[in-house]
Amino acid sequence: MSVSLETIYVQSEDVVSRIIEDELIIVPLVSGIGESDDDLYTLNETGRAIWSRLDGAKSLNQIAEELLEEFETEAETVQKDLLGLVEELVNRKLVMVR
Amino acid sequence: MGYKDETEISDFQLWDKKRKNGSLFAFDIELTARCNNDCRHCYINLPAGDEQALKKELSIEEIASIADQAIELGALWALLSGGEPLLRADFKDIYLMLKRKGLLVSVFTNATLIREEHVALFRKYPPRVIEITVYGVTEQTYEKVTGRPGGFQAFMRGLNLLIDGGVKLRLKAMAMQSNAHELPAIAAFCRQYTKDYFRFDPQLHLRFDRDEVRNQLIRSERLSPEQIVALEQGDAERFTALQQGCSKLIVDEFAHTESDHLFYCSIGEGECNISYDGIFRVCSSLWAAGTTADLRKTTLREAWQILVPKVLGMRSQRAEYLENCRICPIVNLCLWCPAHAELETGELDLPVLYFCRVAEARAEAISKTTGDSQP
Ligand SMILES: C[S@@+](CC[C@H](N)C(=O)[O-])C[C@H]1O[C@@H](n2cnc3c(N)ncnc32)[C@H](O)[C@@H]1O
Numbered sequence: 001m002s003v004s005l006e007t008i009y010v011q012s013e014d015v016v017s018r019i020i021e022d023e024l025i026i027v028p029l030v031s032g033i034g035e036s037d038d039d040l041y042t043l044n045e046t047g048r049a050i051w052s053r054l055d056g057a058k059s060l061n062q063i064a065e066e067l068l069e070e071f072e073t074e075a076e077t078v079q080k081d082l083l084g085l086v087e088e089l090v091n092r093k094l095v096m097v098r
Numbered sequence: 099m100g101y102k103d104e105t106e107i108s109d110f111q112l113w114d115k116k117r118k119n120g121s122l123f124a125f126d127i128e129l130t131a132r133c134n135n136d137c138r139h140c141y142i143n144l145p146a147g148d149e150q151a152l153k154k155e156l157s158i159e160e161i162a163s164i165a166d167q168a169i170e171l172g173a174l175w176a177l178l179s180g181g182e183p184l185l186r187a188d189f190k191d192i193y194l195m196l197k198r199k200g201l202l203v204s205v206f207t208n209a210t211l212i213r214e215e216h217v218a219l220f221r222k223y224p225p226r227v228i229e230i231t232v233y234g235v236t237e238q239t240y241e242k243v244t245g246r247p248g249g250f251q252a253f254m255r256g257l258n259l260l261i262d263g264g265v266k267l268r269l270k271a272m273a274m275q276s277n278a279h280e281l282p283a284i285a286a287f288c289r290q291y292t293k294d295y296f297r298f299d300p301q302l303h304l305r306f307d308r309d310e311v312r313n314q315l316i317r318s319e320r321l322s323p324e325q326i327v328a329l330e331q332g333d334a335e336r337f338t339a340l341q342q343g344c345s346k347l348i349v350d351e352f353a354h355t356e357s358d359h360l361f362y363c364s365i366g367e368g369e370c371n372i373s374y375d376g377i378f379r380v381c382s383s384l385w386a387a388g389t390t391a392d393l394r395k396t397t398l399r400e401a402w403q404i405l406v407p408k409v410l411g412m413r414s415q416r417a418e419y420l421e422n423c424r425i426c427p428i429v430n431l432c433l434w435c436p437a438h439a440e441l442e443t444g445e446l447d448l449p450v451l452y453f454c455r456v457a458e459a460r461a462e463a464i465s466k467t468t469g470d471s472q473p
């Protein structure tokens with residue numbers, strides 16, 4: 001599925017995200033998420049900054065702008081990373097189109 | 099904050115990581131002490147209809163509050179046991195509430211109360227694992243151990259529902275006088291369903307409530323050291339594990355130090371237990387005075403942060419301990435630990451003759467197979 005910058009995405013209600021010892025961990029609540037029921041996921045700092053903004057209110061464009069403000073980096077890099085991560089999150093059913 | 103030009107999701111393997119000292123990562127909770135079975139060897143069970151026990155049980159709200167506190171301390175795993183956890187009318191609500199908090203939940207059950215609705219729940223919200231104890235594979239043996247007519251049929255029905263529903267299971271067994279004759283068949287039965295995981299435990303400890311009549315029953319169910327060795331020798335996997343345990347006996351780290359500390363096990367390394375009425379223990383069997391805390395009166399954080407160091411700091415000056423268990427080279431083969439010693443003798447630092455006999459018999463069997471007279 002292709003991911004677009006205009007779309008608004010939201011964290012799935014079927015996962016719970018938690019911070020354990022400074023790491024963000026995504027715990028699937030129901031079966032059929034990820035490859036096996038035992039999979040847990042973690043995101044690095046940038047991934048966390050993206051994850052926390054996938055709130056069902058902001059489009060990826062708006063999130064990209066916020067990230068550009070927060071991190072000193074190129075717009076192109078932010079967009080590429082944002083699209084890449086959200087696509088992966090959508091494929092694993094951790095995030096969905098609002 | 100620096101921008102990291104890499105945003106892939108990675109699989110998270112908490113158990114591979116070294117946890118920070120002092121954090122809690124798992125808690126076991128006995129949802130009830132009541133059970134619909136009445137196993138002869140059981141260290142906890144009270145009758146299913148025991149009003150007193152029912153009244154003392156933690157409510158779902160109390161369990162939620164304990165879980166929140168555990169999560170704050172870092173917990174990711176929760177084990178629901180009992181008694182029989184499915185006996186609680188609100189079992190499903192408790193299970194789901196803990197799952198929704200992002201905990202990985204396991205359940206220990208006798209499977210006799212499993213119904214379609216549980217299977218549907220476990221299918222939709224998968225448990226980490228469901229562990230079921232197989233007390234016998236014939237009606238006669240199963241019901242001799244569990245003391246309940248009709249129990250075997252209920253067990254097989256529950257087990258088949260779970261198997262047909264594709265719920266992840268592990269089967270295990272307890273070895274005792276009442277089912278010893280059937281253990282090879284029990285092992286074969288268990289391995290048929292869970293090939294990669296099967297264990298039997300021949301080491302029965304005493305009751306948490308110190309009921310002397312029931313303790314006598316537990317003692318009468320204990321296998322003799324010779325029976326235990328014969329069983330273990332017949333189980334290649336287990337015997338190899340014992341041999342390996344023996345080849346790196348605690349001698350180096352344990353016997354050479356001039357310490358009079360009591361606890362040398364993994365106690366306090368990220369796990370704790372909570373009883374049906376909210377009593378916090380550093381380890382399931384540790385009920386000695388001064389080592390427990392009532393979570394209805396104190397917070398989990400306080401219990402965890404104050405009791406663990408206190409227990410780890412406990413020492414003994416008793417000669418029987420310092421000259422025996424403390425320096426015993428085969429303590430790895432023994433059920434002895436201060437908690438079990440206290441349940442047996444009332445003291446944390448007294449040897450238990452039956453445990454010594456079992457360890458000696460195991461050491462002898464191992465030394466015979468390795469050709470080493472000094473295990
Ligand atoms: C108390 S039960 C609770 C869960 C469930 N009712 C069951 O039987 O599996 C947990 C486990 O402890 C085992 N157990 C019971 N009494 C024991 C004892 N005296 N010593 C060691 N394990 C015991 C049970 O056989 C079971 O495998």
Ligand code: SF4
Nearest residue numbers: 133137140143181208
């Ligand atoms: S089924 Fe479990 S809790 Fe119930 S009596 Fe047997 S061992 Fe105890």
